Amino acid sequence: MKFKLTLAAALLLPMLAAGQTAHAEAPYKSYVYNEWDQSKASPTGYLPGGSYTGIEAGAGAFMEPQDLFVDAQDNVYVADTGNKRIVKLNEEFKAETVIDGLSWQGSELKLSAPTGLFVSGDGTMYIADKEAGRVIRAGADGKADLVIEKPQDPLIASDFVFKPVKVAADNAGRIYVLSEGQFFGLMQFDAKGKFTGYYGSNRVEVTPAVVLESFWKSILSKEQRDAMMKLLPIEYSNLHIGADNFVYTTTIVSRNSREEIKKLNPLGNNVLVTSGGAADFGDKEISFKGGVKQDSSFLDVAVDGDGFIAGLDRTRGKVFEYDAEGNPVSIFGSLGHQRGTFGQPVALAYWKDELLVLDAGKRNVTRFVRSEYGSLVREATILYNQGLYEEAAVIWKEVARRNTSNEIAYLGMAKALEKEGDYEEALHYYKLGTSRSGYSDTFGLKRMDTVRGNLPLIMTVLIAALAGYYGYKGFRLWRNAKRKEVAGG
Numbered sequence: 251m252k253f254k255l256t257l258a259a260a261l262l263l264p265m266l267a268a269g270q271t272a273h274a275e276a277p278y279k280s281y282v283y284n285e286w287d288q289s290k291a292s293p294t295g296y297l298p299g300g301s302y303t304g305i306e307a308g309a310g311a312f313m314e315p316q317d318l319f320v321d322a323q324d325n326v327y328v329a330d331t332g333n334k335r336i337v338k339l340n341e342e343f344k345a346e347t348v349i350d351g352l353s354w355q356g357s358e359l360k361l362s363a364p365t366g367l368f369v370s371g372d373g374t375m376y377i378a379d380k381e382a383g384r385v386i387r388a389g390a391d392g393k394a395d396l397v398i399e400k401p402q403d404p405l406i407a408s409d410f411v412f413k414p415v416k417v418a419a420d421n422a423g424r425i426y427v428l429s430e431g432q433f434f435g436l437m438q439f440d441a442k443g444k445f446t447g448y449y450g451s452n453r454v455e456v457t458p459a460v461v462l463e464s465f466w467k468s469i470l471s472k473e474q475r476d477a478m479m480k481l482l483p484i485e486y487s488n489l490h491i492g493a494d495n496f497v498y499t500t501t502i503v504s505r506n507s508r509e510e511i512k513k514l515n516p517l518g519n520n521v522l523v524t525s526g527g528a529a530d531f532g533d534k535e536i537s538f539k540g541g542v543k544q545d546s547s548f549l550d551v552a553v554d555g556d557g558f559i560a561g562l563d564r565t566r567g568k569v570f571e572y573d574a575e576g577n578p579v580s581i582f583g584s585l586g587h588q589r590g591t592f593g594q595p596v597a598l599a600y601w602k603d604e605l606l607v608l609d610a611g612k613r614n615v616t617r618f619v620r621s622e623y624g625s626l627v628r629e630a631t632i633l634y635n636q637g638l639y640e641e642a643a644v645i646w647k648e649v650a651r652r653n654t655s656n657e658i659a660y661l662g663m664a665k666a667l668e669k670e671g672d673y674e675e676a677l678h679y680y681k682l683g684t685s686r687s688g689y690s691d692t693f694g695l696k697r698m699d700t701v702r703g704n705l706p707l708i709m710t711v712l713i714a715a716l717a718g719y720y721g722y723k724g725f726r727l728w729r730n731a732k733r734k735e736v737a738g739g
Contacts, residue, residue: 277591278568278584282655285684287534290655295571295580295624296605298590302343303614304330309337309345311613317416318597318608318615321369326601328608328615329364329377336364336377343615352386354394359386366416366428368491376425378414385414385427385439398425401437401445418491426497428486435518436489436497450497450518488597492553496521500548500561510548511561511572522559522576529576532563546570554600556632562607567592569605569618573631577658580624583607590616623652630662639666657683 280294304312313332320326325346326339335350351360366378373390387396400412413430414437420426423441426449435451487502497514510531513522523529532546550562557574567585572578584591593611600606605618620628626649633642643666650659660683667676 276582277586277588278582280580280582282578282581282653282657283534284655284657289535292581292653292655293623294582294621295627296569296582296618297621299604299617299619301589301612301614301616302339304328304337304345307337307339307343307345309348312337313613315608315610315613316365316596317367318599318606319367319369320599320601320606321373322371324602326599326606326615327367327369327375329367331363331365334361334363336361336367336375339615349392352388352392352394354386354397359394359397366414368418370419374419376417376419378417378427380413380415380430383412383414385417385425387419387425387443396443398427398439398443401439403445405434405447406445416488418489418497420491420495420497426489426491428489431485433485436486436499450499450512450514450520487548488550490551490553492557493555494553494557498551498553498559500551502547502549502564503545510546511551511559511576513559531561531572531576532570533566533568549595550597552599552605556628557635558600558628558631560598560600560605562595562598564595567595569598569607571605574635577631579627579631579658582618590618592616623649626652627656627658630659634662634665639669642666659683 276294276297278294280292281289282292284290304310309330310333312328312330314330315328316331317329318326319329324341326343328337328339330337333350335348337345338347338349340346349361351358353359361377361382362379363381364377365380368376370376375386375388375390377386377388379386383399385398386394387398388394398414400406400410411431414427415430416428418426424446425439425441425443427437427439429437433451435448438446438449440446484501484503486499488500490498492498499512499514501510501512508530509520509522511522511529512520515521532548533544537544544565546563546568547565548561549564552560554560558579559572559574559576561570561572562568563570568581568583570578571580583595585593587593592607592609594609595607596610597608598605601617603620607616607618609616626645630642630645630649633639633645639662643663646659646662646666649656650663653659660679664676664679664683667673667679
């Protein structure tokens with residue numbers, strides 16, 4: 251293989267290997283899926299690096315914690331819902347601040363049941379206080395400057411109960427609230443707390459039940475249609491705003507097992523889709539427990555500065571990590587009692603170069619460190635997404651050596667070979683990576699390259715053939731004319 255090994259790429263592999271810390275074997279199995287959606291064993295991308303309880307942090311035991319957030323300074327915030335407080339941990343996972351109340355208009359505003367939180371770059375904190383039916387915004391000084399309660403608006407039913415469970419804010423100060431029982435999307439508020447409408451509503455999924463109901467509604471009377479059960483969109487389970495200012499959402503239940511994770515643009519449209527359409531996240535193999543289908547149910551989503559997306563599945567206690575395009579990168583975690591497994595995972599967040607998972611069952615935070623294999627995959631993915639295909643191919647080659655089932659590695663090598671003009675070898679790796687579109691595009695390039703390479707010879711032969719043909723034709727006409735002259739004389 252003719253990869254051009256640049257100096258930077260040559261130095262990269264030993265640097266990655268040297269930066270790793272030895273860890274024990276993971277207590278869970280890691281895998282990838284092939285083109286037939288069959289799981290194949292894979293080296294794990296993340297290994298458990300430690301766990302921290304509220305007692306160890308010096309804040310007392312956590313009780314029913316529900317959310318986790320990491321701010322720009324790598325401080326960790328835990329929404330300790332059962333204890334009606336928020337605990338701020340420093341980089342050593344020691345309690346730095348415990349917030350159970352905030353100053354508001356000259357009096358103390360006690361937290362009731364904080365289930366969601368978000369901290370902006372300047373330290374402004376947003377708290378979803380579910381049981382109190384309010385969202386609180388407070389500065390780093392602990393003083394609240396905004397309290398949002400049930401808004402009065404024609405779009406909101408009079409009997410609607412405002413129960414905010416999750417909250418986030420973008421760079422412009424717009425506040426996005428996920429309220430329990432709200433099926434019309436996220437509730438959006440401006441920086442002054444005014445309700446501005448719904449954002450990014452899920453659509454009613456097209457299932458046999460939906461098709462059947464549509465048929466009956468077309469033939470029933472208005473009274474009969476009104477008596478039928480209403481089909482509502484799927485409710486979101488969480489949200490996160492990435493460094494790119496896009497809103498990422500998760501859905502616990504998806505009847506079609508599609509778009510469980512979304513990336514919403516400013517218009518509220520999902521842009522996290524593959525070339526084949528709606529993306530499929532989570533486990534692909536179908537299993538049943540007690541006659542019930544075990545489908546991935548995403549509780550939370552986190553996005554890091556490089557665009558990697560991590561989704562937390564409550565069904566099997568797994569973390570699914572994807573790149574910015576929605577391609578699977580790593581699968582790890584499990585339900586269990588061992589170190590690195592979960593009792594009841596509820597939230598996750600990126601922290602430095604690691605991942606944190608909040609476990610309400612074990613009442614702790616578990617830290618996961620990227621393995622050497624995980625670091626290789628990540629670095630290759632970043633280089634590939636930057637268009638540095640040749641540099642990425644050097645690392646993809648090592649990834650493929652360690653995991654022959656990693657299709658993305660083959661695609662990375664194929665892209666580098668395609669860029670070098672080695673179309674024949676690129677086709678081989680596109681085939682290994684089961685990329686029909688890549689194979690088709692490269693085959694077209696190979697065909698065009700073949701035509702261009704042989705064009706001078708083809709044109710020479712064609713011109714010679716045409717010259718010979720018309721020359722012979724002219725000679726015959728001249729010869730026949732001569733014969734007529736002789737015969738007439």
